[in-house]
Amino acid sequence: MISDDVSVARPCDDCGAELTGELTQRIVGDRLHWADECHCPHCGAAWVTCGWDDTPAEIREALIAQRGLARLTVEGTPTHSRVALLKVFREAGASLPEATAAAQRAVTTGIEGTRTELALLAQRLQTKNISAIIDGDCC
Ligand SMILES: [Zn+2]
Missing domain, CATH: 3.30.1390 (Ribosomal Protein L30; Chain: A,)
Incomplete structure (x- = not known):
């Protein structure tokens, strides 16, 4: 399966500790699915934002920054x-x-x-x- 997948370090929204977020873009059927998943090892907070088609600029830029165009x-x-x-x-x-x-x-x-x-x-x-x-x- 074709997908792009990068890790980004960012502060936790809940406790401020540094956590690793996983940003992905993948093809599902004939559509683009994107996701932003985080899990904080410090306080246990976890969240996922995902959607279809147009990838939010912030996620797209992070993917391009690490993977290139x-x-x-x-x-x-x-x-x-x-x-x-x-x-x-x-x-x-x-x-x-x-x-x-x-x-x-x-x-x-x-x-x-x-x-x-x-x-x-x-x-x-x-x-x-x-x-x-x-x-x-x-x-
Ligand atoms: Zn936290």
Whole structure:
């Protein structure tokens, strides 16, 4: 299973002791699931925040800070697949101008994101028979 998973040190909301939080992004079916889980070894407080699709900026930034950005580029797109490409972004919730810009980036400079976000995008592209490559699979 594709997932990104990093540990971050942060103070406990309850007692202020330092604890380790686990931030994750993973693909479940055709969606992105993110989670922020903490357990304080000092006072026993534990909490989990999680959700679907758009990852909160704070979690995304922490993942990128430790794992780096990856880049997805669509391989040789015949004109007829441009529509399919647009559709993938539209179905993911982008507005038409956003989808057009994203589709343009996908075939030129590439789209940046976490490896999990891009793996999900590649998976969606594959269902439309569009192949993509992801760079930055370093570790
Ligand atoms: Zn605590």
